Amino acid sequence: MHVDLIPALDAAGLPGPPWLFHVLLVFTFFLHLIFMNLTLGGTIMAFVSHLRARGRADDANGVLAARLTAVNTYAISLAITTGVAPLLFVQVLYQQYFYSGTILLGWSWFALLVLLLIGYYAAYLHKSFRGPWLGVSSVMFFAVAMVHVAVHLVHVQPEKWSAFSVGSWRVLGDPTYWPRLAHFVLAAVTFAALVAAWWAVRRARAGDAVDTNSRIAATAWQWALWATVLLVVDGFILLALLPKPVLLGLMRGGLATLGPLTLAIVLAVGLLVMLARSGRPVEHPGLVSGTLAALTLTVAIMAVTRHQTRVLYLEPSTSRFQADIVSQWGTFGLFVVVLLIGLATVFVMVRRVLTSPAEGEEAA
Amino acid sequence: MDYPIWSSGLSGGVLMAWVAITHVIVAHFAIGGGLVVVATETLSVKRADRELRELARRSSLVLILVSTVFGAISGVGIWVVAGLISPGAISSLIHTYVWGWAIEWVFFIVEIVAALVYYTTWDKISKGAHLMVGWLYVVSAYLSLVIINGIITFMLTPGDWLASRAFWDGFFNPTYWPSLVLRTGIAALMAVAFMVFVALTSSPERRPDIMRYLGWWWLAGALVSYAGYRWWEAALPDTVTAMFRGAEPWLPTLDATRAFTLWALAAGLAVGVLILLVAPRLARAVTGVVLMVAAFAFFGGYERLREGVRKPFLIHSHMFSNGLLVSQIEAINAAGLAAHSGWVAQGDPSPEALGERLYLAQCSSCHSLDGYQSIRRALPTLADMELVAADDPPGSGALHYRRECAACHRDVSYEEMAAMLPSVEEIRDDSEMIHELNRGMITMVILELREMGADFAAFDPAETFDLRGLHRPVMPPFVGTDEEAEALAAYLATLERPNSGAAAVGGE
Numbered sequence: 001m002h003v004d005l006i007p008a009l010d011a012a013g014l015p016g017p018p019w020l021f022h023v024l025l026v027f028t029f030f031l032h033l034i035f036m037n038l039t040l041g042g043t044i045m046a047f048v049s050h051l052r053a054r055g056r057a058d059d060a061n062g063v064l065a066a067r068l069t070a071v072n073t074y075a076i077s078l079a080i081t082t083g084v085a086p087l088l089f090v091q092v093l094y095q096q097y098f099y100s101g102t103i104l105l106g107w108s109w110f111a112l113l114v115l116l117l118i119g120y121y122a123a124y125l126h127k128s129f130r131g132p133w134l135g136v137s138s139v140m141f142f143a144v145a146m147v148h149v150a151v152h153l154v155h156v157q158p159e160k161w162s163a164f165s166v167g168s169w170r171v172l173g174d175p176t177y178w179p180r181l182a183h184f185v186l187a188a189v190t191f192a193a194l195v196a197a198w199w200a201v202r203r204a205r206a207g208d209a210v211d212t213n214s215r216i217a218a219t220a221w222q223w224a225l226w227a228t229v230l231l232v233v234d235g236f237i238l239l240a241l242l243p244k245p246v247l248l249g250l251m252r253g254g255l256a257t258l259g260p261l262t263l264a265i266v267l268a269v270g271l272l273v274m275l276a277r278s279g280r281p282v283e284h285p286g287l288v289s290g291t292l293a294a295l296t297l298t299v300a301i302m303a304v305t306r307h308q309t310r311v312l313y314l315e316p317s318t319s320r321f322q323a324d325i326v327s328q329w330g331t332f333g334l335f336v337v338v339l340l341i342g343l344a345t346v347f348v349m350v351r352r353v354l355t356s357p358a359e360g361e362e363a364a
Numbered sequence: 365m366d367y368p369i370w371s372s373g374l375s376g377g378v379l380m381a382w383v384a385i386t387h388v389i390v391a392h393f394a395i396g397g398g399l400v401v402v403a404t405e406t407l408s409v410k411r412a413d414r415e416l417r418e419l420a421r422r423s424s425l426v427l428i429l430v431s432t433v434f435g436a437i438s439g440v441g442i443w444v445v446a447g448l449i450s451p452g453a454i455s456s457l458i459h460t461y462v463w464g465w466a467i468e469w470v471f472f473i474v475e476i477v478a479a480l481v482y483y484t485t486w487d488k489i490s491k492g493a494h495l496m497v498g499w500l501y502v503v504s505a506y507l508s509l510v511i512i513n514g515i516i517t518f519m520l521t522p523g524d525w526l527a528s529r530a531f532w533d534g535f536f537n538p539t540y541w542p543s544l545v546l547r548t549g550i551a552a553l554m555a556v557a558f559m560v561f562v563a564l565t566s567s568p569e570r571r572p573d574i575m576r577y578l579g580w581w582w583l584a585g586a587l588v589s590y591a592g593y594r595w596w597e598a599a600l601p602d603t604v605t606a607m608f609r610g611a612e613p614w615l616p617t618l619d620a621t622r623a624f625t626l627w628a629l630a631a632g633l634a635v636g637v638l639i640l641l642v643a644p645r646l647a648r649a650v651t652g653v654v655l656m657v658a659a660f661a662f663f664g665g666y667e668r669l670r671e672g673v674r675k676p677f678l679i680h681s682h683m684f685s686n687g688l689l690v691s692q693i694e695a696i697n698a699a700g701l702a703a704h705s706g707w708v709a710q711g712d713p714s715p716e717a718l719g720e721r722l723y724l725a726q727c728s729s730c731h732s733l734d735g736y737q738s739i740r741r742a743l744p745t746l747a748d749m750e751l752v753a754a755d756d757p758p759g760s761g762a763l764h765y766r767r768e769c770a771a772c773h774r775d776v777s778y779e780e781m782a783a784m785l786p787s788v789e790e791i792r793d794d795s796e797m798i799h800e801l802n803r804g805m806i807t808m809v810i811l812e813l814r815e816m817g818a819d820f821a822a823f824d825p826a827e828t829f830d831l832r833g834l835h836r837p838v839m840p841p842f843v844g845t846d847e848e849a850e851a852l853a854a855y856l857a858t859l860e861r862p863n864s865g866a867a868a869v870g871g872e
Contacts, residue, residue: 013459077436078477083440084439091454099447102447342471352493352497353493357488364486
């Protein structure tokens with residue numbers, strides 16, 4: 001007997017046109033990626049740098065590790081906070097698939113919470129006690145990435161749910177699982193490395209600990225270079241391993257799909273060229289800023305392509321369902337107003353803080 | 365009910381309770397803590413009081429460590445667990461209130477940024493700028509409560525939304541304002557319960573002043589909480605109040621929970637006033653422990669009550685606790701749950717196996733096999749029947765019946781049940797017969813639950829359902845065909861416990 005394992009659409013309908021949720025999902029996911037990259041890539045880099053420093057705090061690697069750990073105080077919180085929005089919008093658009101995928105993974109999905117908590121507090125423990133905590137934090141965040149990739153691959157393949165219900169670990173055997181995971185991790189390392197290089201170049205150019213910052217910039221630049229080499233190779237492998245209908249969908253989608261994909265590939269190759277141009281980034285601050293900007297743009301475009309592959313994976317299923325649209329334009333308008341006020345508030349707050357330095361009795 | 369079923373081995377409700385209670389404690393602490401910490405800093409600037417400043421500064425570290433990550437992760441945790449155990453319900457809430465959640469997310473972003481900046485800029489920026497950051501934190505944290513409170517209260521008292529399906533009708537529902545007042549008071553209690561520990565590290569000469577200062581916050585929090593609670597209870601529909609109030613509440617345990625909740629608040633208020641306000645020199649770590657226990661007990665009791673009185677719904681009068689929509693009852697009864705859910709249809713077609721899948725789909729969101737709300741313990745054993753039938757010594761049968769059986773057989777007296785049961789000799793001679801009898805009783809209960817579906821379907825869907833008069837008002841109806849009811853009964857009958865108590869018959 002043929003049984004349909006895909007649940008029905010939510011009876012409440014979509015509270016707005018689908019395109020709006022697609023845009024919000026991709027945009028907020030991009031925001032999340034920025035901080036996620038800093039968290040995951042930064043923690044891995046900090047751990048390796050900490051090991052290479054062999055406990056010497058004045059060593060360039062030691063300073064780099066401390067700097068990345070300090071950034072993580074903000075990045076982890078903001079990665080979680082910005083992750084709430086795409087989690088919200090994916091539930092609106094893909095609730096049938098997303099919930100089914102997470103239920104099939106069960107405890108692995110639940111473990112995400114525990115992994116995040118341990119990862120975060122281990123990073124704090126490292127600040128106070130050193131020891132193995134940075135390694136623990138790296139492993140936890142890597143495991144979080146594993147869970148997310150698993151959820152993604154399970155939820156987009158309802159034709160395999162029956163098999164996954166017997167053993168969800170089978171997702172590890174999906175041809176694209178490991179290349180997809182590697183893609184995220186390498187991108188995270190590249191991003192964190194470029195941010196570290198950019199910051200070190202700024203400090204060095206401002207005359208602050210020039211020698212140490214120059215060495216940090218060069219080290220981080222090397223990290224970014226080699227991670228990008230691997231990233232580009234892995235990207236082509238991932239593309240080749242995509243299921244044929246998905247790959248064909250990307251190729252036949254015209255400008256809408258080929259445009260972002262081509263641009264992302266061109267940018268990735270361009271990144272390689274820019275990174276290989278110089279081994280002394282501190283002498284080329286414009287190149288460093290440009291490379292970081294190009295990488296940020298690449299991340300944004302890859303967020304679009306990733307979403308398009310999800311749409312293509314699910315197309316055979318989603319084409320069977322037609323959601324009722326029950327728009328809530330009034331409350332959406334309120335959201336936009338609140339968002340603008342919120343962004344303005346953050347801007348005003350940060351500006352006031354930056355323009356109000358104080359010391360001693362004058363300080364808070 | 366058409367999603368795959370997560371067989372975690374735990375009751376979904378228990379898992380949700382752990383995550384949700386952890387989150388609400390932290391989330392309310394983040395709100396109340398922010399308010400008290402920033403108000404304290406403001407006061408310290410006005411009075412040039414270094415001790416008060418230190419109280420605020422030291423408290424802000426815990427605020428940041430707890431609220432910015434633990435609060436955020438446990439908040440996401442509620443979505444994670446809800447998606448695992450009640451995907452239909454969380455989907456319905458998200459589709460109805462996505463823009464509410466999106467607005468809350470904006471406040472959350474501002475709150476987190478402000479918290480991080482607030483903590484890391486002590487001693488680095490001017491007092492005025494620091495206070496501005498602090499108050500932005502307080503306002504954004506409180507506004508996130510203003511939003512989420514509408515969604516939480518909507519689940520218990522959707523009010524006019526049932527007829528209009530309009531966002532604001534559900535948001536500003538009958539318990540919205542009472543709940544907001546109550547949670548505001550709770551937030552203050554959470555903050556003081558923690559800050560007492562920080563205040564203990566103040567200098568000995570200033571400690572009494574600081575304890576008394578916290579005492580006023582505690583008193584205000586307790587009084588606001590009490591007023592909010594009373595208002596909340598008064599705003600509940602009668603059909604909800606009947607669950608835990610009156611001469612014969614449907615769920616006496618909730619009546620006990622209510623008493624526990626209010627006594628916890630009273631005890632906390634008494635200790636807080638006596639120690640913090642009247643005799644602050646006596647304040648010790650144990651004072652903080654007592655206040656924390658009282659605050660947690662009051663808050664936990666209230667949350668347990670709020671969740672409990674929503675039975676059998678997740679969204680009152682709209683969606684049952686197992687994800688079944690009221691509007692689906694008739695269609696599923698006609699075609700069967702297997703026609704509605706591939707996860708029920710897929711697999712071994714034997715009645716017992718189908719019954720297990722039906723159990724997982726319809727019952728497992730509230731029940732576990734052996735743990736919380738155990739199905740196995742609810743099933744009568746051969747020993748139960750022997751004890752009731754034997755009634756030896758006289759009176760023991762009625763006592764056992766009241767303790768073990770009457771909760772399900774509310775409309776059957778002990779005498780009626782004893783008359784229906786075979787004699788104790790017949791029970792001992794033919795154990796197979798008693799199994800059949802047992803299965804018959806299970807079938808009867810399932811069919812009663814199925815018939816109750818017609819009662820629910822007959823209600824006006826635009827009104828809050830009046831559950832008074834229903835046979836089993838705290839349970840969702842069983843939905844499915846006759847064959848599916850038989851299959852569920854066949855599965856449940858396999859769960860009979862070993863006949864552990866049989867030897868005791870006649871021996872006591």
